[in-house]
Amino acid sequence: MAxxxxxxxxxxxxxxxxxxxLAGNCHCGNCRKANxxxxxxxxxxxPEQFRWTAGQEHIAQYESSPGKHRCFCRKCGxxxxxxxxxxxxxxxxxSVDGDPGARPLEHIFVNSKAVWHDITDDLPQHGEWPPGIEG
Known part of the structure; x- marks a missing residue:
């Protein structure tokens, strides 16, 4: 099912x-600012499973870190x-319409999380990238 x-x-x-x-919650400053x-x-x-189906002319991209571009709608942001x-x-x-069929399994970049937010669930927390993962 798509x-x-x-x-x-x-x-x-x-x-x-x-x-x-995999799904997870990112607390880095770039994610906070972008969203x-x-x-x-x-x-x-x-990536082979993804395709834009409408509005490609409205997609803007911002290189938030080397080689990584955040894609957003230039009309609504x-x-x-x-x-x-x-x-x-x-x-x-x-941005998923309906149930994404996945739930976040971890919190990443908690060393730079918002000082005004407390993480209150029991998901694993990683100060930066999780072990074995690089950005």
Whole structure:
């Protein structure tokens, strides 16, 4: 079953043919600033399974770190995805229409989390990237 998502204004739409490989909550400063939230739920995907289905002319990208571009709707500003080397590899869980079929399994970059936010769940917490993962 495909997972579908869109931006706030509905101009940009996407589809993921397969489910998420992993989901987690990122507390880094870039995610906070890009989304205006204490943290952002991300879902990792196989780039081969992702495609934009509408509104590609409305997609803007910002290189927030070397080789990583945040994709967002230039009309409404919604954060949608992140591309690595030109291929979408992560999707903002909040942009999924309906149930994404995955739940966050961890918190990452908690060393730089918002001071005004307390993590109150029992998910594992990593100060930076989880062991074995690099940005």
């Amino acid at each position: 997972i579908r998502g869109s931006c706030l204004c509905g101009s940009v739409r996407y589809e993921i043919a397969a489910g998420f490989a 205006g939230a204490a943290y952002v739920g991300w879902g990792l995907i196989d 919604s954060s949608l995805a992140s591309s690595h080397a030109g291929r979408v590899a992560e999707v903002v869980l909040g």
